[in-house]
Amino acid sequence: MKVKVLLFGIARDIAGGAQQDVELDTGANVDALKKKLTGMFPRFNDLKSLMIAVNNEYAHGSTVLSESDEVAIIPPVSGG
């Protein structure tokens, strides 16, 4: 399946774009996505943290993804 991933902040700079399509096995979870992304963009490993949001909520590694989910990479936040 193809999951559309939104990127923000330094994650967007590293990936070179605000959106990235990622090919995953059907039924893949958030941990599988993170593994795939860090393989595609090794500089993600240098970040202090790398969270994934699914449908606007922070997701656990075991959260199962589907093509219709809104998925986003949340690099370390720095608002305020």
Added chain:
Amino acid sequence: MIEIRETPLDVAEVTQAVTTPTAGGIDVFVGTVRNETRGKKVVRLEFEAYEKMALSEMEKILIRAREKWPIEKCAIVHRVGTLLPPDIAVVIAVSTPHRVASFEACRFIIDTLKETVPIWKKEIFEDGAEWVSAHP
């Protein structure tokens, strides 16, 4: 009142939004753009938000704060876009019946916002740029 705006923030407007006759105290936190970081001159900051999620995370913070303190009204307004020192980046206001709760709740809200709300800032120096807190 929970908002993300591209236009300048008005402290008086946010304070007014939490003003109520049942509150005896209002605590207001104003986060501003500092002109230096670790001795380097900051030329400007660029803020961006994952807006839909940021608003929802702010809402969650206010729900948690209301569970802990007797809040009458509270507001979070955050600015995004390009800001210069000493522009206002965020205004948080909390009204409670007595002052102690407003101090504590306001501090909890800004501290939690900095940990959970998907907003990012890039510091632009005279000789480069850096996403704040991105690296260990």
